[in-house]
Amino acid sequence: MAARRVTAAELRGQCSAGACWLLRGNKVYDVSGFVKLHPGGEGLLQDRAGTDIQRDLDGPPHRHSENALRWLEQYYVGELEAAEQEDTAQQHLRERVKQYEPAKSHPSSTSGVQFKTFNPETDLVDWEKPLLWQVGHLREKYDEWVHQPVDRPIRLFQSDFVEWCSKTAWYIVLSVWSPVVLYLTWYCLSELSRGDTRLFASFTKDYSIPVPVFVFFPLFFIGMMVWSLMEYGIHRYIFHMNPPANNYFLITLHFMLHGQHHKAPFDSSRLVFPPIPASFVIVPLYVILQILLPPVLGLSLFVGGLFGYVAYDMTHYYLHYGSPPKGSYLSWLKSYHVRHHFEHQKTGFGITSTIWDRPFNTLIPEDAIKDY
Template identity: 70%
Template sequence: MVWTPVVLYLSWVSYTSLAQGNTRLFSSFTTEYSIPVHKYYFPFIFLLGMILWSLLEYLIHRFVFHMKPPASNYYLITLHFLLHGQHHKSPFDSSRLVFPPVPASLVIGFFYGVLRLLLPEVLGLSVFVGGLCGYVIYDMMHYYLHYGSPKKGTYLYGLKAYHVKHHFEHQKSGFGISTRFWDYPFRTLIPEETFKKED
């Protein structure tokens, strides 16, 4: 309810801004060799933002939510428990499945600022809105993986089984939530279980 209207509005702003034809890549370094960014590139830039979000989702889950704070640091232990420890302790507590909008807006604002520094304004906004859409999909998917009943054999059924294994059996692996993709290159894939057939 909070972020979807923002995604729709910023997508419209990004597309219409790119349609003006003023956006060029590398224009801050050279005008002679700068590359124009056409409005038809918007879906690909948006998709790039979603892919970057999926990587960020993996990295945050693995290195922030599953960090090992020093046993002597009360504040880091408390922060870790509030960020993710409580969710593992009570995985079916519906109030712990989606990041609240106010703290989420601080994190989202930080990443928007980083993209504004690294890329031309409209290009950064286009990547950002794709990432924000990825975040919305992740939040909805995470909630569904805990409370939904996907049909056996579907993509979401496999993800639900994978996420349940992360919660109850393999907390040091299986950090991908909306996709297992990043668990492959980072070698944190939960191993497939094999069952011997009984004769």
């Protein structure tokens, strides 16, 4: 199938109309749908609309990974007319991108992305069918496949109802858990302000220690830190477990828990954790703390941890869909997390911070954070 030919006039017209079309040698890409998601900020791509970005892809300052180059090919439009090219010296650049030639595709109904038509002889999965029951058959090919991200929605289940239940909008997490955090915070402060909370009162009536109200705040902070450690541990050891190639069940479980997020990192419906499955972790933690500590003290720790979880989910969503100010901590953290998705999948497990990546030696090197 011959590539579509794009004239310089069409390229200029699209950019003048507000689209963001880019060149890579003589290849034309429509990245309009990705502008706001780019880790370098939307202005970075908008400023380069209609220009050749090959030097920007090679760096410095930002060398783009092979996964990032594969990602770009999803926005392929066609070839710039040879007579329209600005500089014939760019011919050598085209030779370097042949390995990323786009497959035959049909236009997406949702964005500028072009989705491949399923070819059973070459494709590993059929995107028109639920993926959850297919991925276990990839066996030794699964790890490489799941870490090559694509910009398209994923369907996990055949049942429309079950599929709907597996998706969650970011504001659902806020609407469910934020009132719980606020109420429990008020309750703990109210109980502690009464002055009748004492340590060791259940062991002896002769000696006990009164607990002042300000103790809530360090307990709340400790709860947040405990959650951050859990966040790191869950992400590293459960979400990034390496399922055996011959274990269909573990591959399927991994894909359901986290693999689908690495395959489609900008699927907004699966960036936060649904409240019902989350409660299977949250409720047992609440019960354990109530057993181990005086009720209001255990509750103070719990509410700090719950707040940490909500902050984690919201931060994770923002790192994928937000546009933090350039030079800010969140801008750096967004670049750090994008690097985890596109090249350093075995390191960089911190989401809200890198506090645990440092002591456990899983920090993405500073020079690597500059690459995408």
